[in-house]
Amino acid sequence: MNTKLCFYARLFTGLLGLSLIACQPQNKEVQQKIPDQKKDEVILHPDSPKHAYIKEMVATLVQRPLMDPVTGKITYDETLTARVSSPIAGRVIGSISALGSLVQKGDTLAELDSPELGGAQSDYAAATADLNLAKHAFERMQELYSNGITPLKELEQTEDNLTRAQSEAERARLKLVNLGARGKRMDNHFTLRAPVTGIVTERNINPGMEIRSDLIAPLFVITDLNQLWVQMDIFEKDIGLIHVGALVHLRVSAYPKEYFTATISYISQVVDEVSRTVKVRCTLPNHDSRLLPAMFATIEVQSDLNDLVIVVPLTALFTEDNSDWLYVNTGDYHYHKRPVKTGLRLKGRAVILEGLQPGENLVTDGALLLRTEQDAEQKSDKETL
Secondary structure, three states: OHHHHHHHHHHHHHHHHHHHHHHHHHHHHHHHHHHHHHOOEEEOOOOOHHHHHOEEEEOOEEEOEOOOOEEEEEEEOHHHEEEEOOOOOEEEEOOOOOOOOEEOOOOEEEEEEOHHHHHHHHHHHHHHHHHHHHHHHHHHHHHHHHOOOOOHHHHHHHHHHHHHHHHHHHHHHHHHHHHOOOOOOOOOEEEEEOOOOEEEEEEOOOOOOEEOOOOOOOOEEEEOOOEEEEEEEEEHHHHHHOOOOOEEEEEEOOEEEEEEEEEEEEEEEEEOOOOOEEEEEEEEEOOOOOOOOOOEEEEEEEOOOOOEEEEEEHHHOEEEOOEEEEEEEEEOOEEEEEEEEEEEEEOOEEEEEEOOOOOOEEEEEOHHHHHHHHHHHHHHHHHHO
16 A cells, blocks of 8 residues: 555656646746847836936928038029119219119119210200201202202212211110110209119118219119029039929028928039039029028928938937837837938938838937836846846
C-alpha cells in the first residue's frame, strides 16, 4: 500500500513539474508582449497635469511649399501708373490736385502761366496767317495763269510758297499739340491734365513754384492701387521650381497673421552675375487698398493647386536613431510614437512625405515631454520584470 502511495505521489509530482515547465514559455511570451505593445505608446491619465503642456493639431493637406521664403517688395503696377511732368516751363497758378485724391483721365492737375506757351501760340498764329496769305496768292495766280496773263514760272513760285506755309503751320500746330495745349488763343495759360485715372500718390508741386520741363522728379504720380506688383529675387538653383501663373503667398509686417495671394506674371531672362538671382514679378490684387507700395513682404512660392502635402511645425518633430519622429493622439489619451519621412524644412515648419495621414491628431508641443514619460514607463516596466 505504501509502495502504491509513493508511486502515485511521484507521478503527481512529475506531472505537476511538467505542467509548470510547459507553462513557463507561455508566461514569458505574455510578459514580453506587454512591453512590446507599450514600446511606442504613452498613456496619460485624464487628470494628469501634463496635459497643460501638450498642444495638438489636426493634420490637413495644404499646397506644397517649394522653397524657403524670400523677401520681396511691393511696388506700383507700372502698366497702371503715370508719372506726370510738365512739357513746358511756367509758374504755378490756381489750384493743385491734392495728395491722395482720385482723378479721372483728363482732369486738371495744375495750371501754369507759361510765356513759352504764349510764344508757341504766337508762332502758330503767325504761321496760320502766312498760310492764308499764301493760299490767296496761289488762287489769284492760278486765275491769272488760266487767262494767260502770268507765266507758269510765277504760278510755280506761288505754289512753292503755299507748300512752305502749310509745312510751317503744321509744325506750329504740332508743337502746341505736343505741349498739351487745347486752345490756340494767346493767353499763356497751360493746363496740366491727368493722363490716366487713379489716385494721386505723390505730389512735388506747390503754388507759385517755377516749373521746368527738365525736372528729374515728376510733379505727380497717379496710379491704380487696386492692383500692385511684387518684385522678388529667386536664386538660380530654384528657377526650375517656378513658372508664370504660379501662386505665391505673402505676408507683411502690418498684418502678420494674414496671407495675401499673388500670381507670378514675369520671370526675367537674365541672371544677376553677383547675387546669382533672377528677378521675378508677381501681380497682386489689392481691392481693399490695405497693401501699400514700398512695403516689404515675406513670400512663399506655392506649387500647383493639386500638389498637396501635410506641413507640421518643427516643434512636433524630434530626432531619434537618425530618424524623425512625432506623436499622434490615437484617442483616450493614448499617444503613439511614429516615425515620419520629412521633405523640405522651412523656418518653423517641415513637409511630411510619409508616416502621417490627413485627419490625424498630432502633438505640436510637448513631444519631448511625452518622450520622457515613455522612457520612464519603460524603465518602470523593466524594474517590475
